[in-house]
Amino acid sequence: xxxxxxxxxxxxxxxxxxxxxxxxxxxxxxxxxxxxxxxxxxxxxxxxxxxxxxxxxxxxxxxxxxxxxxxxxxxxxxxxxxxxxxxxxxxxxxxxxxxxxxxxxxxxxxxxxxxxxxxxxxxxxxxxxxxxxxxxxxxxxxxxxxxxxxxxxxxxxxxxxxxxxxxxxxxxxxxxxxxxxxxxxxxxxxxxxxxxxxxxxxxxxxxxxxxxxxxxxxxxxxxxxxxxxxxxxxxxxxxxxxxxxxxxxxxxxxx
Numbered sequence: 001x002x003x004x005x006x007x008x009x010x011x012x013x014x015x016x017x018x019x020x021x022x023x024x025x026x027x028x029x030x031x032x033x034x035x036x037x038x039x040x041x042x043x044x045x046x047x048x049x050x051x052x053x054x055x056x057x058x059x060x061x062x063x064x065x066x067x068x069x070x071x072x073x074x075x076x077x078x079x080x081x082x083x084x085x086x087x088x089x090x091x092x093x094x095x096x097x098x099x100x101x102x103x104x105x106x107x108x109x110x111x112x113x114x115x116x117x118x119x120x121x122x123x124x125x126x127x128x129x130x131x132x133x134x135x136x137x138x139x140x141x142x143x144x145x146x147x148x149x150x151x152x153x154x155x156x157x158x159x160x161x162x163x164x165x166x167x168x169x170x171x172x173x174x175x176x177x178x179x180x181x182x183x184x185x186x187x188x189x190x191x192x193x194x195x196x197x198x199x200x201x202x203x204x205x206x207x208x209x210x211x212x213x214x215x216x217x218x219x220x221x222x223x224x225x226x227x228x229x230x231x232x233x234x235x236x237x238x239x240x241x242x243x244x245x246x247x248x249x250x251x252x253x254x255x
Contacts, residue, residue, distance in 0.1 A: 019112075021139075023132050027111060034112040035091060042083030049076070050184075051192045052084045056199030060089040061176060065140050066202070067168065068093075069218050070180045071226045072146035073153050077182055085180070085197050086142070094136050095144035096163065099126065120149050123162055134167045143167070147215060147222075153184075156230045159219040161212045161237055168211055174204035179218050181225025198225040212236060 019029025046052060068086070070077065078095060086093055099117035101110040111117075116133045119126045137143040147164055148157035168175055179200040186193045200221055205214050216234040223230035
């Protein structure tokens with residue numbers, strides 16, 4: 001059995017850094033050419049397997065910092081959602097992904113698509129990656145997060161606030177947040193699955209707002225956009241990260 005590479009082991013591997021948005025020792029940066037490959041694949045694959053409708057594309061800001069919260073139904077969410085929706089508006093899109101997609105066997109492909117790996121079982125081990133995600137978001141890019149942090153088909157999973165709270169931190173200005181639902185409806189044998197992508201209106205996380213309560217409200221919105229119900233009650237969780245202790249690191253990294 002092949003040993004799975006952890007985030008710490010991946011970060012210790014030497015890499016060549018050529019992209020202007022590379023973070024030496026953490027991330028090789030994104031590639032516009034690789035993103036085009038992903039859009040090409042997602043477009044063809046999505047057309048063959050899904051009959052797709054997109055609603056609310058006009059709600060996507062064409063530039064600037066935007067955090068996107070997406071319902072996670074299946075692995076196709078990223079290539080199809082990007083190719084059929086978000087890439088039609090802008091290219092500077094990054095996404096939090098599971099750390100196994102950063103394994104050497106993928107030759108950094110998903111990293112160069114803008115993927116930022118997260119160890120879902122032990123998020124603390126991904127602190128450097130999350131710091132990079134935070135810097136990337138506040139540098140004026142779009143960042144996609146699956147708040148369920150795992151695929152939950154045909155029902156809503158509980159929103160996990162740890163990574164969300166860490167990345168948004170305490171914004172100096174209202175942070176634009178966009179919710180996106182992916183509604184899959186299989187049509188039977190040899191028939192394309194119906195996929196409806198619904199994009200909500202931009203909401204803002206204000207500096208004095210509670211990030212966890214805000215995320216809970218957005219989970220209800222995501223459920224509505226996905227034609228589902230969010231069955232969970234709001235309950236304040238224990239902090240998984242110490243944002244205050246990392247603020248100095250973020251400042252140093254951004255310089």
